[in-house]
Amino acid sequence: MMMMKKGTSAIDLDNILKDVLEIIIKYEEKYNRKIPVIAAGGIFTGKDIARVMNFGVSGVQMGTRFVCTEECDVSDTFKQAYINSSKEDIKIIMSPLGYPGRVILNPFMKRVLEIDKIKTACSFRCIKNCKADKVNFCIAKALLAAQKGNMEDGLVFCGENAHRVTEILTVPALMQELVNEAEIFYKHKPEKSLYRDTIK
Numbered sequence: 441m442m443m444m445k446k447g448t449s450a451i452d453l454d455n456i457l458k459d460v461l462e463i464i465i466k467y468e469e470k471y472n473r474k475i476p477v478i479a480a481g482g483i484f485t486g487k488d489i490a491r492v493m494n495f496g497v498s499g500v501q502m503g504t505r506f507v508c509t510e511e512c513d514v515s516d517t518f519k520q521a522y523i524n525s526s527k528e529d530i531k532i533i534m535s536p537l538g539y540p541g542r543v544i545l546n547p548f549m550k551r552v553l554e555i556d557k558i559k560t561a562c563s564f565r566c567i568k569n570c571k572a573d574k575v576n577f578c579i580a581k582a583l584l585a586a587q588k589g590n591m592e593d594g595l596v597f598c599g600e601n602a603h604r605v606t607e608i609l610t611v612p613a614l615m616q617e618l619v620n621e622a623e624i625f626y627k628h629k630p631e632k633s634l635y636r637d638t639i640k
């Protein structure tokens with residue numbers, strides 16, 4: 441998996457996809473089999489989907505757009521944190537496991553960033569490489585609290601475009617919107633050759 445860097449954009453994703461496909465194609469030829477590439481990170485509209493599919497990827501993975509759906513089982517408070525966020529509220533932090541993660545700066549996150557270590561006893565021992573006594577918060581507790589809507593103790597993960605979410609839709613309505621937008625893109629920009637095919 442390739443990690444996206446701070447301040448990602450559609451252009452960054454497109455460049456990453458080009459790099460990945462160029463490498464993947466060599467292995468496909470070597471082993472004579474197709475290797476699926478799934479594009480993810482910042483894909484927000486049907487137009488985005490159509491754009492990245494034109495590279496010749498096998499599919500897309502979308503997280504952020506589906507958080508604010510009726511079917512998503514996080515609390516309404518969690519969904520409202522997305523809807524009420526601005527671009528400036530979205531930051532990349534280091535998780536207790538040492539990986540970067542994009543979050544919304546809610547009351548909990550502001551506290552974590554201000555205080556060196558929040559008093560936390562580890563009740564789980566869930567992940568081996570988590571140094572429970574050294575980290576400044578317990579990610580399992582923070583994720584559970586956020587899922588339940590407790591913004592004082594909860595960590596709200598999100599994608600770079602969370603601030604662009606304006607409403608809660610049903611999954612079928614969202615899917616229809618994405619299909620409509622993709623169709624408009626294809627109508628105005630008829631498919632030439634896929635990037636994947638041009639590098640063979």
Ligand SMILES: Cc1cc2nc3c(=O)[nH]c(=O)nc-3n(C[C@H](O)[C@H](O)[C@H](O)COP(=O)(O)O)c2cc1C
Nearest residue numbers: 480481482483501502503504505597598599600601
């Ligand atoms: C609320 C939320 C939680 C996520 N949790 C994880 C996770 O635990 N592990 C992981 O590898 N990716 C996680 N992701 C990343 C998604 O799997 C996905 O690749 C990414 O969000 C796609 O970008 P997008 O949100 O801009 O569509 C999470 C994303 C969101 C929005």
